[in-house]
Amino acid sequence: xxxxxxxxxxxxxxxxxxxxxxxxxxxxxxxxxxxxxxxxxxxxxxxxxxxxxxxxxxxxxxxxxxxxxxxxxxxxxxxxxxxxxxxxxxxxxxxxxxxxxxxxxxxxxxxxxxxxxxxxxxxxxxxxxxxxxxxxxxxxxxxxxxxxxxxxxxxxxxxxxxxxxxxxxxxxxxxxxxxxxxxxxxxxxxxxxxxxxxxxxxxxxxxxxxxxxxxxxxxxxxxxxxxxxxxxxxxxxxxxxxxxxxxxxxxxxxxxxxxxxxxxxxxxxxxxxxxxxxxxxxxxxxxxxxxxxx
Amino acid sequence: xxxxxxxxxxxxxxxxxxxxxxxxxxxxxxxxxxxxxxxxxxxxxxxxxxxxxxxxxxxxxxxxxxxxxxxxxxxxxxxxxxxxxxxxxxxxxxxxxxxxxxxxxxxxxxxxxxxxxxxxxxxxxxxxxxxxxxxxxxxxxxxxxxxxxxxxxxxxxxxxxxxxxxxxxxxxxxxxxxxxxxxxxxxxxxxxxxxxxxxxxxxxxxxxxxxxxxxxxxxxxxxxxxxxxxxxxxxxxxxxxxxxxxxxxxxxxxxxxxxxxxxxxxxxxxxxxxxxxxxxxxxxxxxxxxxxxxxxxxxxxxxxxxxxxxxxxxxxxxxxxxxxxxxxxxxxxxxxxxxxxxxxxxxxxxxxxxxx
Numbered sequence: 076x077x078x079x080x081x082x083x084x085x086x087x088x089x090x091x092x093x094x095x096x097x098x099x100x101x102x103x104x105x106x107x108x109x110x111x112x113x114x115x116x117x118x119x120x121x122x123x124x125x126x127x128x129x130x131x132x133x134x135x136x137x138x139x140x141x142x143x144x145x146x147x148x149x150x151x152x153x154x155x156x157x158x159x160x161x162x163x164x165x166x167x168x169x170x171x172x173x174x175x176x177x178x179x180x181x182x183x184x185x186x187x188x189x190x191x192x193x194x195x196x197x198x199x200x201x202x203x204x205x206x207x208x209x210x211x212x213x214x215x216x217x218x219x220x221x222x223x224x225x226x227x228x229x230x231x232x233x234x235x236x237x238x239x240x241x242x243x244x245x246x247x248x249x250x251x252x253x254x255x256x257x258x259x260x261x262x263x264x265x266x267x268x269x270x271x272x273x274x275x276x277x278x279x280x281x282x283x284x285x286x287x288x289x290x291x292x293x294x295x296x297x298x299x300x301x302x303x304x305x306x307x308x309x310x311x312x313x314x315x316x317x318x319x320x321x322x323x324x325x326x327x328x329x330x331x332x333x334x335x336x337x338x339x340x341x342x343x344x345x346x347x348x349x350x351x352x353x354x355x356x357x358x359x360x361x362x363x364x365x366x367x368x369x
Numbered sequence: 370x371x372x373x374x375x376x377x378x379x380x381x382x383x384x385x386x387x388x389x390x391x392x393x394x395x396x397x398x399x400x401x402x403x404x405x406x407x408x409x410x411x412x413x414x415x416x417x418x419x420x421x422x423x424x425x426x427x428x429x430x431x432x433x434x435x436x437x438x439x440x441x442x443x444x445x446x447x448x449x450x451x452x453x454x455x456x457x458x459x460x461x462x463x464x465x466x467x468x469x470x471x472x473x474x475x476x477x478x479x480x481x482x483x484x485x486x487x488x489x490x491x492x493x494x495x496x497x498x499x500x501x502x503x504x505x506x507x508x509x510x511x512x513x514x515x516x517x518x519x520x521x522x523x524x525x526x527x528x529x530x531x532x533x534x535x536x537x538x539x540x541x542x543x544x545x546x547x548x549x550x551x552x553x554x555x556x557x558x559x560x561x562x563x564x565x566x567x568x569x570x571x572x573x574x575x576x577x578x579x580x581x582x583x584x585x586x587x588x589x590x591x592x593x594x595x596x597x598x599x600x601x602x603x604x605x606x607x608x609x610x611x612x613x614x615x616x617x618x619x620x621x622x623x624x625x626x627x628x629x630x631x632x633x634x635x636x637x638x639x640x641x642x643x644x645x646x647x648x649x650x651x652x653x654x655x656x657x658x659x660x661x662x663x664x665x666x667x668x669x670x671x672x673x674x675x676x677x678x679x680x681x682x683x684x685x686x687x688x689x690x691x692x693x694x695x696x697x698x699x700x701x702x703x704x705x706x707x708x709x710x711x712x713x714x715x716x717x718x719x720x721x722x723x724x725x
Binding site: 103109111157160161163164166168169170171172173175176177179180183184186187297301304305308312337339340342343346347349350353354357358359 | 439
């Protein structure tokens with residue numbers, strides 16, 4: 076019984092990682108940059124929902140919607156102000172460091188506004204928990220909603236990218252920016268749209284993460300951010316199904332490692348498996364292997 | 370032709386000498402300030418960490434700037450160096466009472482331990498490229514941090530005891546000494562580090578790195594960075610040279626760790642996290658990728674900056690973040706560079722030409 080409950084918890088945590096990893100992977104696919112501030116956008120999403128529910132007493136649904144709007148706007152702002160001037164820069168490291176600057180900025184803005192004390196987040200899911208096998212197996216409603224949200228997002232995103240014009244534009248820009256521009260695609264607009272979607276997803280991930288693990292601090296986002304980023308690499312960065320599979324595997328491995336091996340070593344085990352996978356398959360599970368041309 | 374080569378050699382030599390001169394001059398100025406009592410206790414406390422950050426930044430620059438690989442786990446090597454040297458110092462506290470010898474050995478051991486880990490990690494990792502390599506170095510940094518946290522090591526009359534559970538399960542005899550105490554790390558390391566030692570180590574680091582860069586091996590490393598395929602086709606052993614840069618860099622990061630550890634009475638593994646690796650990377654990128662002098666200056670300025678901004682109290686880290694973003698935008702964005710060229714071009718004419 077405990078095995079199944081660990082598995083469900085793992086998939087649920089993995090779903091959160093997957094949603095965050097989607098943001099990383101989409102941005103990487105289009106702008107070829109590692110957006111290290113993504114983890115902090117999650118945290119901002121958490122705080123936005125927290126404020127709505129605690130101070131304004133709104134319903135959880137409204138809180139989630141507000142949080143999505145806040146993060147989407149934030150993502151676009153960050154992209155326009157901090158990243159866009161640098162995307163053409165000589166070194167890709169420049170934009171990486173700027174992303175780190177943005178990450179510090181968000182952490183400290185939140186620290187100044189809300190203080191450093193840990194806020195206890197109330198789960199946005201108010202449904203009763205699911206009891207199976209005569210009460211010996213309890214699956215929290217938060218876990219179920221998280222997994223469902225992940226599936227819905229995955230399907231919606233795949234449809235969006237393959238069936239709509241803006242989605243196709245995203246694919247084109249990630250393939251070849253110059254050629255896309257020649258075909259009349261608004262490259263800057265498409266990049267901004269990618270950031271908007273990625274950040275909106277980050278808000279959802281933030282709310283779900285805080286619902287499952289209710290402690291909210293200005294640094295809540297950084298570790299899940301790093302793990303989701305590794306999940307994106309695990310699945311092959313730039314690939315959307317890869318981010319999904321990578322995220323879920325990562326969550327399951329983490330929970331199993333915590334449950335059966337050692338709590339303290341669980342992160343080390345997750346990272347070790349990542350390294351082994353990358354050594355066997357250097358571009359991740361679903362990554363495209365692009366041959367260098369002379 | 371030979372005249373030109375001579376000229377270039379002379380230029381490199383002067384350039385290298387300037388770096389030593391800057392460090393020595395800074396040391397002299399600070400010593401004068403110290404003796405006249407003009408140095409605030411706050412800055413005084415920063416002197417040794419700054420030296421250790423300089424070493425870390427210069428060593429990371431060897432990987433990022435000279436070898437052209439992004440490493441996001443450099444704090445891990447620093448951590449290995451710090452713990453290995455602190456472990457040695459603490460266990461040899463009575464056996465080697467002569468401080469310079471013990472501290473010297475501790476630094477060598479720190480460097481060697483980090484170097485060995487560097488080779489072990491480098492062999493598999495350097496097969497990967499670009500961002501994948503970056504993520505694996507990040508992963509290794511986290512693994513090192515995690516693994517150090519779970520070990521408990523103690524020494525008594527019967528030798529070394531190791532446990533992964535807790536302090537009690539070491540079963541130490543009477544008079545036994547717990548050296549590495551799990552998440553609490555190592556406490557009671559002798560505080561042997563002085564500013565003079567720090568500066569000497571910085572000079573040694575500069576000597577090693579600058580001579581490596583301007584040697585045949587260094588040119589091979591840079592040629593691999595510039596064009597891997599071309600370098601391979603003239604017969605350079607890519608893995609060997611990449612591993613060389615990586616290992617030297619790891620060993621120097623170990624030195625930085627050893628210096629750092631002997632300045633603190635308690636050492637915890639969680640200090641050497643992702644943020645420290647990133648901080649080192651910020652030094653390197655802001656100072657100019659591949660520029661040793663830039664790394665030194667950036668390490669000093671960026672370590673001092675948060676302390677200088679202390680009067681802003683709560684806002685200082687916020688200002689720090691904004692300064693970081695603005696500096697990156699001004700230094701790297703093509704538009705800003707164009708504006709700078711247009712309005713300040715005549716002042717920077719010489720450097721602009723050299724850049725080409």
